[in-house]
Amino acid sequence: MIYQQRIIAISGSLRAASRNTALLQAARELAPAQMQIELYDGLALIPPFNPDLNPDDIAAVAELAQAVRRADGVLIASPEYAHGVSGVMKNALDWLVGSDALVHKPLAMFNAAPRASHSYAALQETLQLMSVRWPPASLPHNRCETPSAPGCRGF
Secondary structure (H helix, E strand, O other), rough: OOOOEEEEEEEEOOOOOOOHHHHHHHHHHOOOOOEEEEEOOHHHHHOOOOOOOHHOOHHHHHHHHHHHOOOEEEEEEEOEEEEOOOOOOHHHHHOOOOOOOOOEEEEEEOOOOOOOOHHHHHEEEHEEEEEEEEEEEEEEHOOOOOOOOOOEEEE
């Protein structure tokens, strides 16, 4: 039996016609046979973050944490709103901050908008606090047209 790498894909958009969700769906369809990409679709069910509540007592939050724990890696596609990450994505991450769900978990992120850059910085700041593992090529500032381009850190 061939081991299948499990990736949880989370879109930071609730729009029915979201381009970020469409990118995650394309990633799932184009993934190699040894990779299973599961699209998480419960973001709209997660209540506003409240540190007075136990995340394990909230079904939608507990399900998100379990889905992330079960995964070998995480793929995030989130739109940029007002120079930051979407509210629903930030809210979901706030619920996970106190857990071990993302600790040392490989994570990559992208955005369907070609000029989005502020959301990357906002997500990186939050996720860094959660001790995710960044494969070098997954960071937007590491992307280069050619390996010899000025400031390029490789593909």
